[in-house]
Amino acid sequence: MATGHLSTDEFLIRLATLFESRRSVNHGSVFLTQKRLSPHDLPKAATDTPLPPSSPFPDLHPPHPLPILIRATNGKSKDKRKDKIKLSTVIQADELEGFFMRYADVCKAGMSGLKKRDRSGRKAKGKAKKKKGASGGGVEGEKKG
Amino acid sequence: MPYLPTAQSFLEQSRLLISARPTTTRITTKYTLPKTSPPDPSKSKSPPPPSSEPSQPHQPQPPKATLTLKTYDPISGTCLKYETDKAAEVGRLIAALGSCGRVMAALPAKEEAVDEGAMEVDAPVKEDAEGKAKAVPKEKELKGGQGQGQHKGGEKGGGGGGGGKKKKGKK
Structure with missing residues (x-):
């Protein structure tokens, strides 16, 4: 993480390639983490005013919105650490909405191994219902006859 | 580490956890593609029946990937999980992560017209969690x-x- 955070655009592009690499190997994981970037995580220059512990939980109502830290890794660690890919970016509070729209698109495109919505099942069901209805009518007719 | 049964309950509980511990709670989204090749007989715990393997040509099917969401607060040790394999849920889950991000960023809760239209079930959850x-x-x-x-x-x-x-x- 010492290398610093990527810009939003760079992060999303590299995340897409990370997903793509998983797909080409057809195996592996992508880990995405989001958390608040609290003032303790910031370099000291950014927090020139020490936080007064005025309330027992000062983080519940911060005076201003805080940025969000987004991380992505391929989960390689221990003996495979040299293959590890780590990406991170910081999203300012006012950029959250736009970021998550694009983030969702990248994720939807990247997570292609998930089950697609099964429409064949619904069709089969419809057919079965029709058949049932038809047979039911037939039985009724027989009874009446 | 409880797996919650529905995405809705997971998101509801996650929002509550984040709003209670906004600084330390993190949400991890794990997308996993399992190995497609048949597992090593030496590695697998139970020996697979050898006769059934050739008779079932399941190999051409695409791999079953899974998506696991985990909300974890290391201070209280609270951990919430949800797992899905449906591609249709991804968009909604990421959008929900965005609204969780708003809580993390200490932004005021926002009414999302898109969500209400698409998933009417989501609306009451939000009100419960954010607008108590x-x-x-x-x-x-x-x-x-x-x-x-x-x-x-x-x-x-x-x-x-x-x-x-x-x-x-x-x-």
Whole structure:
């Protein structure tokens, strides 16, 4: 993480390639983490005013919105650490909405191994219902006859 | 590490956890593609029946990837999980992560018109989690409820009428 955070655009592009690499190997994981970037995580220059512990939980109502830290890794660690890919970016509070729209698109495109919505099942069901209805009518007719 | 049964309950609980511990709670999204090649017999715990493998040509199917969401607060040790394998849920889950991000960023809760339209079930959850003390959403809830009721009634009526017509036509 010492290398610093990527810009939003760079992060999303590299995340897409990370997903793509998983797909080409057809195996592996992508880990995405989001958390608040609290003032303790910031370099000291950014927090020139020490936080007064005025309330027992000062983080519940911060005076201003805080940025969000987004991380992505391929989960390689221990003996495979040299293959590890780590990406991170910081999203300012006012950029959250736009970021998550694009983030969702990248994720939807990247997570292609998930089950697609099964429409064949619904069709089969419809057919079965029709058949049932038809047979039911037939039985009724027989009874009446 | 409990897996919650529905995405809705997971998101509801996650929002509560984040709003209680906004600084330390993190959400991890794990997308996993399992190995497609048949597992090593030496590695697998139970020996697979050798006769069934050649008879079932399941290999051409795409791998079953899974998506696991985990909300974890290391200070209290609270951990919430949800797992899915449906591609249709991804968009909604990421959008929900965005609204969780708003809570993390200490932004005021925002009414999302898109969510309400697409997933009516989501609306009450948000109000529960974010607008506890606020009385304003009540009106919305009422309106939403009425709207839903009308929709359902309409659908039911339409369906019934259609069924009747079909039957008449057949006879």
